[in-house]
Amino acid sequence: MALSVKHLLDTVSLTADDITQILDTGRSFAEVNSRAIKKVPALRGRTIVNLFLEPSTRTRSSFELAEKRLSADSLNMGGSTSSVVKGESLADTIQTISAMNVDMFVCRASLAGTPHLIAENTDAVVINAGDGKHQHPTQAMLDLYTMREHFGHLNGLKVAIIGDLSHSRVAGSLVPALKTMGATPILVGPPTFQVSDPAYWGVEQTSDLDAVIPEVDVVYLLRVQLERMGGAVIPSKREYNRLFGVDERRRALMRPGSIICHPGPMNRGMEIMHEVADAPEAKVLDQVTAGVATRMAEMYLLLGGEGVAH
Amino acid sequence: MAEQGPKARIMDERDMRRTLTRIAHEVVEANEGIEDVALVGIVRRGADLAELLADELEAIEGTRPPVGSLDISFYRDDVVRHIQPVLHATNIPFSVDGKDIVLVDDVLYTGRTVRGALDAIMDFGRPDTVQLAVMVDRGHRELPIRADYVGKNVPSATDEDVRVSLPETDGAMAVEIWDAEADQPGGER
Numbered sequence: 001m002a003l004s005v006k007h008l009l010d011t012v013s014l015t016a017d018d019i020t021q022i023l024d025t026g027r028s029f030a031e032v033n034s035r036a037i038k039k040v041p042a043l044r045g046r047t048i049v050n051l052f053l054e055p056s057t058r059t060r061s062s063f064e065l066a067e068k069r070l071s072a073d074s075l076n077m078g079g080s081t082s083s084v085v086k087g088e089s090l091a092d093t094i095q096t097i098s099a100m101n102v103d104m105f106v107c108r109a110s111l112a113g114t115p116h117l118i119a120e121n122t123d124a125v126v127i128n129a130g131d132g133k134h135q136h137p138t139q140a141m142l143d144l145y146t147m148r149e150h151f152g153h154l155n156g157l158k159v160a161i162i163g164d165l166s167h168s169r170v171a172g173s174l175v176p177a178l179k180t181m182g183a184t185p186i187l188v189g190p191p192t193f194q195v196s197d198p199a200y201w202g203v204e205q206t207s208d209l210d211a212v213i214p215e216v217d218v219v220y221l222l223r224v225q226l227e228r229m230g231g232a233v234i235p236s237k238r239e240y241n242r243l244f245g246v247d248e249r250r251r252a253l254m255r256p257g258s259i260i261c262h263p264g265p266m267n268r269g270m271e272i273m274h275e276v277a278d279a280p281e282a283k284v285l286d287q288v289t290a291g292v293a294t295r296m297a298e299m300y301l302l303l304g305g306e307g308v309a310h
Numbered sequence: 311m312a313e314q315g316p317k318a319r320i321m322d323e324r325d326m327r328r329t330l331t332r333i334a335h336e337v338v339e340a341n342e343g344i345e346d347v348a349l350v351g352i353v354r355r356g357a358d359l360a361e362l363l364a365d366e367l368e369a370i371e372g373t374r375p376p377v378g379s380l381d382i383s384f385y386r387d388d389v390v391r392h393i394q395p396v397l398h399a400t401n402i403p404f405s406v407d408g409k410d411i412v413l414v415d416d417v418l419y420t421g422r423t424v425r426g427a428l429d430a431i432m433d434f435g436r437p438d439t440v441q442l443a444v445m446v447d448r449g450h451r452e453l454p455i456r457a458d459y460v461g462k463n464v465p466s467a468t469d470e471d472v473r474v475s476l477p478e479t480d481g482a483m484a485v486e487i488w489d490a491e492a493d494q495p496g497g498e499r
Contacts, residue, residue, distance in 0.1 A: 040430075
């Protein structure tokens, strides 16, 4: 078996060797994606179920393209069209679909732990495509890929993760993955967005963005997720933008050669200003491109090692 | 890993260099020059051999044909049994359309690698012809595939392992027969 894990549920379980394998294999798939014919028969005849219980455009299209380019057969199930709304329990739904002999579930859900619940109810491989505020491991892999392609290495990089830390599954996956690869994450956000226990992750946390920006290689902006916030955690968009948004002034503070990443979709005018979002340092579209290649690598490595016993 | 050493050495460096020169002449003859010829080596040792063959062609014709490399991991028909991280990227820095492609590999055995390579080449375009050059043909074909240029026919048993060593990958140049190990690292299957 190639990876040390059967499922891709979080980044905490991944070893440095696992992550390196995903990034290296992703590079070969990036070459496939640059061809006129962007398709290889690697997962021909394998069936993958995309179970998206929460709205998603970019992650879902990225997975669907990755599956098509691997020649896998895919089945798309959304929250509103599935039996979940008819009152069937998720465990029953998963057991039912599993009985149709599928090889993999790709799951996006608003409740943390849903992918783990799926994994307990099927023999198929499960990839977590984002669960609540918990984890989004495939996002972390594409982020690491983008950073490694730019800098040539991950070891020793300093990465400021800025914004809505406490609601962010992106930070939840990225922080442990960066640490595994020898990089140093630094959390930056207003007190209401900060995580309650940065020591749990073994990282620094601050609200002084201007002091951090000149020190780091990567300025990683999180999306302010207005839909995940209960009440008034920030006074106003304008105030957030003034204190934590990256504008031309803050861009000028960045170290030469450093880059800006954002998992998307960007709130232009809030965490990132228009002119900065389109600046050469912003690698947002490179991240999107890397997403298809790294997801191909994850599915290929997870399904390839699954054996012939189906 | 305790290894006893090779059972037999079939070719040494001088044999292999002479053979490459001969194959280069055959390629030139069959294609009436190398104007449209391009070499594509199957990683790893096929890619090493393609570079050596390009050297020979350059010595004969005065121009060096384009050389590419092909990793066929994504095209294998046995991916579930032989999963490996893919480190040797495919790199074909020219258009294959209208070219006479000479696929290069070290050992021709079951033919399954070549089948995968043919699929992969076709994904890059439509060559005029695809030809196959191998250093060793050891028999035991499982598919209707044959080589156009063969360095040496080496009748072998399935419990033997035919190993080609090349300077780039192995630091030496030889063709040897070994006893197959249960878990052989570089076998063709």
